[in-house]
Amino acid sequence: MAPQTGMDATPGGFAAAASVVESAAMALRRLESPAFLAIVEGPVARGYFDPEEQEQLRDWFGRYLTAREALHECIVELRSDAMRDGHGRAFAVAYPA
Numbered sequence: 567m568a569p570q571t572g573m574d575a576t577p578g579g580f581a582a583a584a585s586v587v588e589s590a591a592m593a594l595r596r597l598e599s600p601a602f603l604a605i606v607e608g609p610v611a612r613g614y615f616d617p618e619e620q621e622q623l624r625d626w627f628g629r630y631l632t633a634r635e636a637l638h639e640c641i642v643e644l645r646s647d648a649m650r651d652g653h654g655r656a657f658a659v660a661y662p663a
Contacts, residue, residue: 586640593633
């Protein structure tokens, strides 16, 4: 069972979920910056990563996984509340949006 973070099917819970989604989206946008994408250009051209480049790539991937996990937890909690409250169909429609 996921830890409770205040995200539930209430106006305050939706505000908390919206805040999580907004923060995660900003974090993911930063990962698409040219500085982060440049991490792989040299290694791809060479065919290997040196240790410093591997560390940079690990850092980038860790940031990606952190944002992804925040979004996943948000979905799990909202889905759980929707199913418990009988709003599973509404969740199924809103989730892909």
